[in-house]
Amino acid sequence: MSVLREKILNTATNLFQTQGINSTGVDNIVAVAGTTKMTLYKYFHSKEALILEVLQKGQSDFQTWLDEKLNSNSKKPSDKIQQLFDYVEEWVNSPEFIGVGFIKASAEFPNEENPIHQLSSQQSREFRLFIGRLAAEAKIKDADGLALQLSLLFEGAVQAEQMKRGSGAIKYAKKAAKILIDGAIKS
Amino acid sequence: MDILNSNWLIKMLEKSSQTPDGRLLSLFDILEDWLEAPNMREQIGEQFSKPKHARQLQDYLTIEAAKAGAAMPEVLANQLYFMAISATQERLQANIHEASGHAAFNHAKSAANALIFAQTKKEFYIAKSSAYAIAASFLGILVVAGTLYINQNMSQAAEKKLAFASAMPIQAAIPQLVSSDSMADPQQTAALMAQIELMRHGNCQLIEAIQLPDQYKGIYLNMVVNGQVSTDPREQQIAMELLKKTRCNYTPMLMANSTG
Numbered sequence: 001m002s003v004l005r006e007k008i009l010n011t012a013t014n015l016f017q018t019q020g021i022n023s024t025g026v027d028n029i030v031a032v033a034g035t036t037k038m039t040l041y042k043y044f045h046s047k048e049a050l051i052l053e054v055l056q057k058g059q060s061d062f063q064t065w066l067d068e069k070l071n072s073n074s075k076k077p078s079d080k081i082q083q084l085f086d087y088v089e090e091w092v093n094s095p096e097f098i099g100v101g102f103i104k105a106s107a108e109f110p111n112e113e114n115p116i117h118q119l120s121s122q123q124s125r126e127f128r129l130f131i132g133r134l135a136a137e138a139k140i141k142d143a144d145g146l147a148l149q150l151s152l153l154f155e156g157a158v159q160a161e162q163m164k165r166g167s168g169a170i171k172y173a174k175k176a177a178k179i180l181i182d183g184a185i186k187s
Numbered sequence: 188m189d190i191l192n193s194n195w196l197i198k199m200l201e202k203s204s205q206t207p208d209g210r211l212l213s214l215f216d217i218l219e220d221w222l223e224a225p226n227m228r229e230q231i232g233e234q235f236s237k238p239k240h241a242r243q244l245q246d247y248l249t250i251e252a253a254k255a256g257a258a259m260p261e262v263l264a265n266q267l268y269f270m271a272i273s274a275t276q277e278r279l280q281a282n283i284h285e286a287s288g289h290a291a292f293n294h295a296k297s298a299a300n301a302l303i304f305a306q307t308k309k310e311f312y313i314a315k316s317s318a319y320a321i322a323a324s325f326l327g328i329l330v331v332a333g334t335l336y337i338n339q340n341m342s343q344a345a346e347k348k349l350a351f352a353s354a355m356p357i358q359a360a361i362p363q364l365v366s367s368d369s370m371a372d373p374q375q376t377a378a379l380m381a382q383i384e385l386m387r388h389g390n391c392q393l394i395e396a397i398q399l400p401d402q403y404k405g406i407y408l409n410m411v412v413n414g415q416v417s418t419d420p421r422e423q424q425i426a427m428e429l430l431k432k433t434r435c436n437y438t439p440m441l442m443a444n445s446t447g
Contacts, residue, residue, distance in 0.1 A: 110233050149295075155273050156266040160269060
């Protein structure tokens with residue numbers, strides 16, 4: 001990937017999260033990235049294409065990081081689901097954390113026909129399916145149900161965290177997740 | 188109707204339950220019922236897909252969270268608010284293939300319940316553990332002082348020590364547990380339940396709940412008085428200590444009368 005392309009992508013990711021997707025103009029992005037509109041449009045055909053790419057990259061970076069953590073530290077099949085929120089907390093508390101793209105995007109693009117809305121709800125669904133697979137590996141009976149509970153906790157905590165940085169929301173979500181997981185494993 | 192910003196929702200929440208935790212959880216029930224009303228779905232519009240902040244509702248939830256004893260009421264209120272919105276979206280989008288979507292509110296309520304528990308029950312003891320340590324070291328000083336005193340005047344010292352013991356804070360008598368997340372040993376739970384059950388058959392002088400420190404009041408009333416034994420090991424240990432302080436006479440009524 002070209003260095004300039006990556007720089008535009010990173011700048012856009014930051015600006016979208018900090019000042020909102022709709023309220024960040026292309027002019028703003030190129031000014032901060034130190035490039036021109038022409039260059040931006042050479043790499044991304046439209047602002048929409050740029051937003052879609054930002055979302056895709058953000059989620060795949062997170063998922064790759066998470067998979068690596070889970071795969072290197074789990075021994076039993078039930079370890080992964082129990083460690084999930086430890087890593088989510090680590091990620092949310094890291095200085096680089098600026099939010100979850102799909103949560104922000106789905107609120108900013110409520111129209112179901114919009115490709116950005118569609119991608120963000122697909123990402124939300126995929127993350128829940130991922131949790132569901134971890135739950136199924138741990139032999140939890142209602143894996144889908146637990147996955148929904150945990151993803152609601154996750155999204156609720158991230159939204160609360162986006163309102164007030166360092167609020168501790170994720171810490172309580174982790175405790176709640178532990179209660180739910182322990183309960184689901186026993187039943 | 189813009190339900191999230193309506194006075195109706197606050198009124199419904201207010202009368203939904205006797206307890207603050209109950210009122211927080213009712214948010215999910217009320218939204219679910221409201222969604223099932225005839226023709227409601229056509230009128231919903233964007234309020235859940237593009238939620239704005241509902242100041243009044245969030246403030247109400249914050250107050251209830253504080254009443255419930257949340258460590259961080261505003262954070263809990265915000266989390267519950269967003270979870271309720273997500274559950275509503277989930278329910279609206281549920282299709283026939285996803286069984287969990289139809290039960291979205293039930294799952295959201297379970298998650299909310301766990302979250303309320305995490306903020307109101309466990310965290311408290313972690314925050315208080317330093318208080319236990321202080322109380323324990325204070326007791327240590329008392330014991331040392333008491334022992335020194337004995338050397339000087341045996342009988343007087345014995346009296347003093349008794350006075351110390353009765354004034355001893357309950358905190359000091361309760362050992363500090365390392366883990367707050369583990370569930371109590373089932374055997375310990377059973378023992379506690381048996382003890383409480385036994386108490387029902389005796390003539391007991393219950394501790395006046397009002398004299399207890401705030402953190403023990405709830406545990407005492409729930410477990411000892413109402414007999415609802417929680418599985419939290421710390422709470423169980425506190426209940427056990429409180430039980431020891433309850434004096435009971437197990438002599439059958441008739442015999443007690445005949446001797447008296």
